[in-house]
Amino acid sequence: MSKEHRRSQLQSDLKRHPFLTDEELSERFGVSIQTIRLDRSVLGIPDVRERTRILAERNYASVRAIGHAEIVGELLELELGRSGTSLLNTDDSMAFSKTQLVRSHFIFAQADSLALAVIDSDHAVTGLSNAKFKRPVTAGERLLARAEVIRSRDEDESVVLVETTAGGHKVFRGKFVVAQKAAVEDLRAPV
Amino acid sequence: MSKEHRRSQLQSDLKRHPFLTDEELSERFGVSIQTIRLDRSVLGIPDVRERTRILAERNYASVRAIGHAEIVGELLELELGRSGTSLLNTDDSMAFSKTQLVRSHFIFAQADSLALAVIDSDHAVTGLSNAKFKRPVTAGERLLARAEVIRSRDEDESVVLVETTAGGHKVFRGKFVVAQKAAVEDLRAPV
DNA sequence: TGCGTGTTTAATACTAACTATTAGTATGTG
DNA sequence: CACATACTAATAGTTAGTATTAAACACGCA
Structure with missing residues (x-):
């Protein structure tokens, strides 16, 4: 060799x-x-210890960011069943390395988890969503998402509108239909 | 003290x-x-080196799943500009701890990144999406996403349809409008 | 006052997995 | 044959520890 x-x-x-x-x-x-x-x-x-350290450090933050947190982004304010706001600091790890443009599913994740937080049912899941990514987000921009419940049909379905801005400019607008409680049982995987 | x-x-x-x-x-x-x-x-x-090692090992797999990989899930087949398939093994870290139901943005992320992979432009971004989560997914289920390009208006906009199944049952269906090249420039953040 | 006990520190020998440097061997090519 | 390239050996020093033994110190109290 x-x-x-x-x-x-x-x-x-x-x-x-x-x-x-x-x-x-x-x-x-x-x-x-x-x-x-x-x-x-x-x-x-570099040597093993350095390689291990790099792996551990790199993953430490990003896993917390989207892997395990109950909500993606930081919850700034919340009026249960009505509205809420969350902030997400974007960074390189969320973006395509070539273009530095943040992958849209991070923007979606922030909006989705905020929509669920506003509803706050232990058994809420997203049933439907309509999303429009109005302009790309560059790594480093701070995303402010504002959610508002616009319709609440009885106890088992709510419609939440989420708008995300970066530096005053609209970057995302999504409508989430969130199903709760009993409704979830119907949807659940057939055993 | x-x-x-x-x-x-x-x-x-x-x-x-x-x-x-x-x-x-x-x-x-x-x-x-x-x-x-x-x-x-x-x-x-344990000591620092051991702690670091544990962190690195634990995150090694999961971060590749959503943090840094260019694609969420494993790419099984790909016919550029036409179609593609990807597989995602869901686990506890992707689900709500109380209900074990996978957060919808993971399902979205798989579909979104597959849609972009099929288009394969260095400068492709998602512009619009329509998503329907047909039934909740329980941690542990294997998600098979199939993407198909259904329309391709000239060189700067494609429509990709993604359908995800788990054990033969449809769990997700989404339509992604992906913008490419020049189109991205127009959308880009105003400096 | 002294004795014991708990807590903390010191000292020593050892380890893995290195870096950095110098020197030596082996092999092939002009 | 001489020389270069590739490899190996040897030695000293580093970090962040383990494991063990022993000593210092404070307190509580009989």
Whole structure:
């Protein structure tokens, strides 16, 4: 196996298995640890601990941002059953790397979770939505979403209108039909 | 500050700032490193490197799912400009903890990113969407999304229809109007 | 006053997974 | 053969620890 081949292999192996130590790599390629270290230094690849740290740090924030939070964005005000406002600071991790334009599903996620927060039923789910992305959002812009309940048919269906602005300009407008309680049971997956 | 107080403080501090070393902690609490180590061992808290590793590993998979990947879900097949299929394995982290129902914006995200993947322009953004969530999805279900380009007006606007199923049942149907190239320039944020 | 107990600190030896540097071997090519 | 390229070895130093033993210190109280 040539040096070039080993190095490109090393690079792709580490992409798939970033937690491999130099020792494990040296066994994998049948060369000495020193050679692996030389390869890494030439390729500009940091050591395991650094790689692990980077992975952990990079993921720490973004997972909190959309992975686990009950609401995407920060809830600024809330009048249950009537209206609410939330703020989302966009960053690089939410955008396409090439264009720096925020992926629309983050904008949607903020609006959707705000709509559900305004309704506040343990069993509310989005049934229908109409969304218009009026202009692209660039990473770094602060998104202010304002939700208003515009119709509430009895207890099991509400219509929420969400408008999102960035620096005063409208970027998104969506209508969410949210189903609650009993209605959810009907919709639930057939067992 | 009592020992008990310090220990509970330590525990919550490390939850918020998991990357603190024993040395930094000893400064923060004004006690020796040894004391911090004693505290950690009593509380069963592993060292920084271990904590970092756990964070990195835990998030490695899930972040790829929605944080950074260019596409949410796994791309199964793709015929550029025509159609595509993607698969998303849902889990607890995508659902409301109380009901185990997957948040709709994950379903939307899969569909949205698939729609964009099918168009494949470096400068494509979603301009409009119409989404219907036909029935709730429970964490654990596998979502198969199928996208089809149904209209392509010249070079700068396409309409993509996405239908998502789980175990053969339709769960989502959405229409995405995707703007490309020059069209994006017009939409772009006013400087 | 002294004794014990709990809490904290110090000291020492050891570990993994490195970096950085210098030197040495092996192999092939002009 | 000489020389370069690639590889390996050896050594010292680093970080962030573990594990263990021992010493200092405060308090409570008989």
